[in-house]
Each structure stands twice: as structure tokens, then as C-alpha cells.
Amino acid sequence: MTAIRRAALAVWDFVVGDDWRVALGVAAAIAVTALVADSTVAAWWVLPVAVVVLLLDSLRRAARR
Amino acid sequence: MSGQELGLAVAVFLACSVEAVEALTIVLAVGATRSWSSAFAGVGAATVVLAALVAGLGTALTALPISVLRVAVGGLLLVFGLQWLRKAILRASGLKAVHDEEAIFTEEAEAARAAALKQGAFDGYSFTVAFKGVLLEGLEVAFIVLTFGANQHHVGIAAAAAAVAVALVVAAGVAARAPLARVPENNLKFAVGIMLTCFGMFWGAEGAGASWPGGDAALLVLIPALALFSLTTVAILRRATGGVIEGVKA
Numbered sequence: 001m002t003a004i005r006r007a008a009l010a011v012w013d014f015v016v017g018d019d020w021r022v023a024l025g026v027a028a029a030i031a032v033t034a035l036v037a038d039s040t041v042a043a044w045w046v047l048p049v050a051v052v053v054l055l056l057d058s059l060r061r062a063a064r065r
Numbered sequence: 066m067s068g069q070e071l072g073l074a075v076a077v078f079l080a081c082s083v084e085a086v087e088a089l090t091i092v093l094a095v096g097a098t099r100s101w102s103s104a105f106a107g108v109g110a111a112t113v114v115l116a117a118l119v120a121g122l123g124t125a126l127t128a129l130p131i132s133v134l135r136v137a138v139g140g141l142l143l144v145f146g147l148q149w150l151r152k153a154i155l156r157a158s159g160l161k162a163v164h165d166e167e168a169i170f171t172e173e174a175e176a177a178r179a180a181a182l183k184q185g186a187f188d189g190y191s192f193t194v195a196f197k198g199v200l201l202e203g204l205e206v207a208f209i210v211l212t213f214g215a216n217q218h219h220v221g222i223a224a225a226a227a228a229v230a231v232a233l234v235v236a237a238g239v240a241a242r243a244p245l246a247r248v249p250e251n252n253l254k255f256a257v258g259i260m261l262t263c264f265g266m267f268w269g270a271e272g273a274g275a276s277w278p279g280g281d282a283a284l285l286v287l288i289p290a291l292a293l294f295s296l297t298t299v300a301i302l303r304r305a306t307g308g309v310i311e312g313v314k315a
Contacts, residue, residue, distance in 0.1 A: 014204065015141070017148040026143045030136060030269050037274030044275045047139075047266040048287070051147065052294065058151050059298065063160055063306055 025054040069281055073213045074226040076260040080209050081230035083253045084202040089234055090166045090244040091198030094173030100188035107195030115203045119210055119224060126215035132272050138212040139269025146261030153255040154295055158302035163251050166244040216268055259295060263287040
């Protein structure tokens with residue numbers, strides 16, 4: 001394994017952690033917040049809802065293992 | 066000190082305390098079994114790297130526009146916070162073994178004894194293990210210090226909270242001359258996970274253009290609400306699974 005590949009894997013592991021779906025979900029939720037904020041609808045609720053959904057989904061998969 | 070500044074200091078202090086306890090266990094294990102001087106050299110080198118990282122990236126981050134900074138900081142804090150909270154919930158519900166500092170100390174000490182020891186003043190094994198231990202445990206805290214501090218333009222407060230936490234943990238370790246097994250690490254991780262996630266939600270939403278009802282006071286609702294949700298989840302998981310432990314380390 002090259003040093004660059006090892007460093008890339010270390011950064012991925014550090015930032016993304018055990019569950020890549022959580023990191024992807026957070027990025028998607030922030031994007032949805034920006035889209036909703038551009039409309040006339042209040043956007044503050046998007047991230048709290050996303051946190052509940054992402055956390056429960058991640059815990060459900062961990063509990064099944 | 067404002068509410069957000071106090072929240073910043075408390076979150077950094079708690080996060081740094083937990084990571085310092087884990088780093089202390091590794092340093093104690095190699096120091097006690099092989100070479101204190103080489104282990105301390107490793108700690109010193111890792112501290113210099115972490116301080117340079119905070120100083121360099123801290124200056125760069127504070128130069129970013131506030132909305133970009135808040136989206137980046139909010140996103141990172143959310144990802145880190147959800148990782149901490151997920152592990153803390155799994156441990157509290159019995160689905161993952163609680164971090165056992167004494168077991169980790171024994172494991173590290175056995176590995177240190179098994180590694181070949183060359184005669185001489187400098188022990189490369191002790192240096193490397195202490196350096197990696199402090200750097201890896203400290204890296205997450207450095208990012209928390211940076212993200213929290215840069216977002217509120219208070220890297221100094223965040224760094225001071227981290228320094229106080231390290232000083233207290235080291236003092237307790239020197240007094241006990243043993244790994245700090247009695248520190249309620251999972252409770253601290255639970256609290257840190259909740260705070261990081263809540264600040265991440267707050268800043269991430271603001272950076273993306275949303276406005277919170279009540280402004281900063283929204284945090285006073287978010288934090289207890291997420292704590293209540295997490296504790297309820299622990300109770301439900303405990304009842305549903307009966308708590309099957311899967312391993313020792315995170």
C-alpha cells in the first residue's frame with residue numbers, strides 16, 4: 001500500500017468513521033436545508049429531522065450485526 | 066462569556082478530557098514498561114504537531130466567509146457528533162463493550178514488553194507508540210478546537226479549555242500512577258456527542274441560509290431534546306436486544 005493511499009484511507013476513516021451513510025446523509029441534509037431556505041418555507045427543521053432519521057438508521061444497522 | 070462561548074468551552078473541555086484519558090493510558094503503558102524519557106519525547110513531538118495544526122489551520126479557517134465556514138463547521142461537527150453519539154448509545158445499551166482503560170493498559174503493556182528492547186538512551190518503540198497515541202487521540206480534539214473556535218473566532222478559548230482538560234487529566238494520572246479507569250468515559254462521550262451534534266445542526270442550518278426560531282436560544286431546546294431522544298433510544302435498545310456485547314475497543 002502506498003503512503004498516499006494509506007493517508008487517504010486515514011483521512012476517510014477520521015472524517016467518515018464507521019458509517020459512511022451518516023456522512024453522506026449529513027451532506028444531503030445540508031443541501032436540502034439550503035434548497036428549502038431559498039424558498040418561502042422555514043428550513044431550520046430539516047437538520048433535526050435528518051439527525052433523528054440518520055441516528056436511528058445507523059443504530060438499527062449496528063444492532064442487527 | 067456568552068452562552069455559545071460557554072458551550073464551546075464545555076464541549077471542548079469534555080471532548081479533550083476523554084481523549085486525554087485514552088492517550089494517557091497508552092503513554093503510561095509504554096513509559097512504565099520501557100522508557101519514560103522516550104515516551105515523553107513522543108508526547109512532546111505529537112503536541113508540537115497538534116499545536117502547529119491548530120495555529121496554521123486556525124488562521125486559514127478564520128479567513129473564510131462566515132456562511133462557508135458555518136456550513137463546513139456544521140457539517141463536520143454533525144458527522145463527528147453523530148459518530149460519538151452512536152457509539153455512546155451502543156455502549157450504554159449494552160450492544161458495544163464499554164471502553165476499559167485497565168484492559169487497554171494491560172494489552173499495550175504486554176505488546177511493549179514483547180517488542181525487542183535495544184540498549185541505549187533512546188527507545189524508538191516507546192517514542193513511536195506515545196507519538197501515535199497522542200497524535201491520533203489529539204487529532205479529533207484539534208479539529209473540534211479548530212471548528213468550534215474558528216466559527217466563533219475564539220480559537221484561544223477553545224485551546225485554553227483543551228489545555229485545562231489535558232492538565233487535569235495528566236495531574237490525575239500522575240497522582241494515581243495508573244490508568245484513569247474510574248473516569249465515566251461513556252457518559253462524557255454521550256455529553257460530547259450531544260453537544261457536537263447540536264452545535265453542528267445549529268451552525269450547519271445557519272450556514273445553509275436557515276434561521277432558527279429564537280436565535281441562539283434554540284440551542285437551549287435542541288440540547289435537552291436530543292439528550293432526551295438519545296436516552297429514550299438507549300432504553301428501547303436495552304429492552305429490545307438484551308445487550309449483546311460485540312468487542313472491547315471502539
